[in-house]
Amino acid sequence: MYLTDSRSTTPTVVPDTRPGRRPAVPGTVLALGAVSLITDISSEMVTAVLPLYVVAALGLSPLGFGLLDGINNGVGALVRLAGGHLADRGGRRHKVVAGLGYGLSALCKPLFLLAHGLPMISAVLAADRTGKGLRTAPRDAMISLATRPEHRGRAFGVHRAMDTTGALLGPLVAFAVLRAAVDGYDAVFAVSGCVAVLGVLVLVLFVPRRITPETPPTSTNTANTANTANTGNTGNSTATARSITAVGATPAPRTASGPTLRESLALLRRPGLRRLTLCAALLGLTTVSDSFLYLLLQREMHVPAHLFPLLPLGTAAVFLLLAIPLGASADRIGRGRLFLAGHGVLLLGYGLLLSPVHGAPVVVTVAVLVLHGAFYAATDGVLAAATAGAVPAEHQGAGQALVGTGQALARFACSLAFGAAWSLWGGRSALAVTAAALAVSAVVAWAALRSTGEPPAGEASA
DSSP states (O other): OEEOOTTTOOEEEOOOOOOTTTSSSSSSHHHHHHHHHHHHEEEEEEEEHHHIIIIIOOOOOHHHHHHHHHHHHHHHHHHHHHHHHHHHHHHOEEEEHHHHHHHHHHHHHHGGGGOOOOOHHHHHHHHHHHHHHHHHHHHHHHHHHSSSSSHHHHHHHHHHHHHHHHHHHHHHHHHHHHHHHHSHHHHHHHHHHHHHHHHHHHHHSSSOOOOOOSSSSOOOOOOOOOHHHHHHHHHHHHHHHHHHHHHHHOOOOOGOOOHHHHHHHHHGGGHHHHHHHHHHHHTTTTTHHHHHHHHHHHHHOOGGGGGGGGHHHHHHHHHHHHHHHHHHHHHHHHHHHHHHHHHHHHHHHHHHHSSOOOSSHHHHHHHHHHHHHHHHHHHHHHHHHHHHTTTTTGHHHHHHHHHHHHHHHHHHHHHHHHHHHHHOOOOHHHHHHHHHHHHHHHHHHHHHHHHTTTTTSSTOOO
């Protein structure tokens, strides 16, 4: 059964999602969520102990850790474009490329057992992040292709919630291993490798090899439906015509085996995608990495060292609770608006950490972690959903890679700069400068996304 949207001059059909029909969140998304959940347990086990391991156990300076953290954020960006492009080629090889990425990361986890100096840890971390860079864009492209455009915010919210469940469990497992094992850090790295292999097996067994786009490229009515859902309150025919190209355009015959690299890079000519990429990069330049934030909390609030692996749990728990409702809200109010609001929430967290009221360190720590988790729930999957609405189906991998690369490279630069600033001025001063820069960047991004008078996520622009 189909429902007609009375706002359009041409009847628009919306597939019925009642019981017995195709669900808003397909099984492919749930399978990918399970893969991410297991893989994130493995990754967050390492992430939870790595900052304290390299700073306390190995004696690295904040600048040295900034280099490591920059590698964590930046190396994956160097291969993310290649991963997204290769996934779109050859009849959408998203699963193959994603599998290579997950497999590479799984192989790297045991290598941390052999890495005891900055060069070796940097090399292993770079290889691990290369795997993450390869898999991220193909994975998000599979979610986009398997889901109706009007439900993408919800689907990404469900995926990120499952992913965050792994992020929630990972530090708990690391904490338990550290408490139980004699060689705690080595045991964490060994268990992490075993869990990562399990994630690869789930991908191979339960994620389909090929995914047919939910919106048929030749259906004008379905493309109109996608535009109506992605633009929220925009129902005029001009916006609809623009969105047909963005969501359901018919691929040219010469790209039957996939777009060329030149065509993938040319996606930045699309105003919506270009503005989204620039704003994500600008805000990424002023976003302190999780590891630095946790180190600041540990030092400012005097958190005992053995409790340090539990700090990410606060962020993950809030992310888990808010990812689905905020993803669904983004489908209604606009993904760009929610993305910007999330950075406003992060700015509040920075301000709270910098405030002189530290008489109740537990309360301040919990509040900062709650705001940090809300920031991720309002930005992570929402940005991917906004990107999906700004590019056609045959370019989903490359589109996700372009936006993700811009943001990752910006965060790489931020990690290096923040580590240097911490070494020169101290952690509080470095955070104060970053917070001021974030406030300015948020205003600039808000003005840029509003300048065209279109929906601020770029959902209706092509």
